Amino acid sequence: MTGGVLVVGAGLLGTSAGLALRRAGVDVRLRDSKAEVLREAIGRGAGRAEEPGDPPAALAVVAVPPETAGDVVADVLTSGAAEYATDVASIKALPAARVRERMGSTGRYVGSHPMAGREISGPGAALADLFEGRPWVICPDEHTDQQAVTRALAVARMVGAAPVTMSITDHDDAVALVSHTPHLVAVLMAARLVDAPAHEIRLAGPGIADVTRVAAGDPALWTEILSANAPAIRDVLRNLRADLDRTLAALDAPDTAQAQLYQLMRSGVDGRARLPGKHGAARTDFVTVSVIVDDRPGQLARLFADIGAAGANVEDVRIDHSPGQPVGMVEIDVRPGTDQTLRAALTESGWRVP
Structure with missing residues (x-):
C-alpha cells in the first residue's frame, strides 16, 4: 500500500x-x-x-x-x-x-x-x-x-x-448476540466458581472450561465494551432471561418437564448447527477419535506425526487432562469415513485408542 x-x-x-x-x-x-x-x-x-x-x-x-x-x-x-x-x-x-x-x-x-x-x-x-x-x-x-x-x-x-x-446498527446488534452477551454469560458462570467448595472445583472438566474460556478477558476493556453497546446487549439478555424463566418453571414441575427440557436441548443443538464451520464454510459434523496420551515430553509431536502418516487431516483438537493421573485424553476431530482408518493406524503404532 x-x-x-x-x-x-x-x-x-x-x-x-x-x-x-x-x-x-x-x-x-x-x-x-x-x-x-x-x-x-x-x-x-x-x-x-x-x-x-x-x-x-x-x-x-x-x-x-x-x-x-x-x-x-x-x-x-x-x-x-x-x-x-x-x-x-x-x-x-x-x-x-x-x-x-x-x-x-x-x-x-x-x-x-x-x-x-x-x-x-x-x-x-x-x-x-x-x-x-x-x-x-x-x-x-x-x-x-x-x-x-x-x-x-x-x-x-x-x-x-x-x-x-x-451497517453500524447491524454490526452492533450482531456482536451483541455472537460476542458481547456470550462473554457476559461466560463471566457470570465463571463467577459461580469463586466461592464454590474446593471438592466441587476438583471435578471440573472440559465442559466448564469451554463455557468459561473467554471470561479471562481484560475486565476494564470489557466493561467499556458492555457499557458502549448496552442497548443491543439488553435486548439479547431479555430474551435469554425469558428462556431461563421457562427453564426454571420446567424444573419446578419435574413430572411434566421432560418435553419442555427436551425442546430446550433441541434448540441448543439447532442453534449451534447454524454457526459457520472451518474457514467460514457450512458447518460439517466431524467424528471424534480419542487417544490416551502419557503426560511427558514429545508425546503430542509423535501423535501428530503418526496422524499425518495415516493420511488424516485434523479438523480440530482438544486435550483433557485426567485429575491425579499422568495421562491425558486427546480428542481429534476428523471427517466422517476417515475415523476407522485412523483408529486402526494409531492402534498399530502403539497408541491407546478407546
Whole structure:
C-alpha cells in the first residue's frame, strides 16, 4: 500500500495487524502512548516507530479502546498523520458519533471490526495469523468516501481476513448476540466458581472450561465494551432471561418437564448447527477419535506425526487432562469415513485408542 499504514495502539490487535502487514511487505509505522508497549511491538517486528518527518500514511488503523477510538481517529486525521482512518473497536456507533462530533464529517473515516482476538492482551500475545480466515467487518455509511472503504478493505485482505460490509446498527446488534452477551454469560458462570467448595472445583472438566474460556478477558476493556453497546446487549439478555424463566418453571414441575427440557436441548443443538464451520464454510459434523496420551515430553509431536502418516487431516483438537493421573485424553476431530482408518493406524503404532 503506497504511503504505508500507521497503526495507533500496539496492543494485541494493533501488533497483530502490524505483523501481518509487514509480512505482506507493507511499511508499518507504530504509535502507542506507552513507550514500553511500543518498544515491545517494534521488537516483535510489527513495524517501526512513527517519526516526525513521516509523510501521511495511506491509512491509519486505530486499535485503542472504544471510548477513546473516535478521538484518536479525529486527532490522526486533523493532524495530517494519515489520509484516511479506520478503527478496530468492537462497537461502531460510539466511535463514529465521536468522529462526527469532532470533525463535522466522517468522510475520511470508516469503522471496522476484525472478529478475532484472544483471552490475553498486549503485544506479547500478538500473532501474525490472528486474522487469517476471520471476518473483518467494514461499516461505511452514506457519508463515507469510497477511498476510505477501498483502503480498509485492502488492509483486511492483506492480513488474510474475509471482509464483510454491514451497517453500524447491524454490526452492533450482531456482536451483541455472537460476542458481547456470550462473554457476559461466560463471566457470570465463571463467577459461580469463586466461592464454590474446593471438592466441587476438583471435578471440573472440559465442559466448564469451554463455557468459561473467554471470561479471562481484560475486565476494564470489557466493561467499556458492555457499557458502549448496552442497548443491543439488553435486548439479547431479555430474551435469554425469558428462556431461563421457562427453564426454571420446567424444573419446578419435574413430572411434566421432560418435553419442555427436551425442546430446550433441541434448540441448543439447532442453534449451534447454524454457526459457520472451518474457514467460514457450512458447518460439517466431524467424528471424534480419542487417544490416551502419557503426560511427558514429545508425546503430542509423535501423535501428530503418526496422524499425518495415516493420511488424516485434523479438523480440530482438544486435550483433557485426567485429575491425579499422568495421562491425558486427546480428542481429534476428523471427517466422517476417515475415523476407522485412523483408529486402526494409531492402534498399530502403539497408541491407546478407546
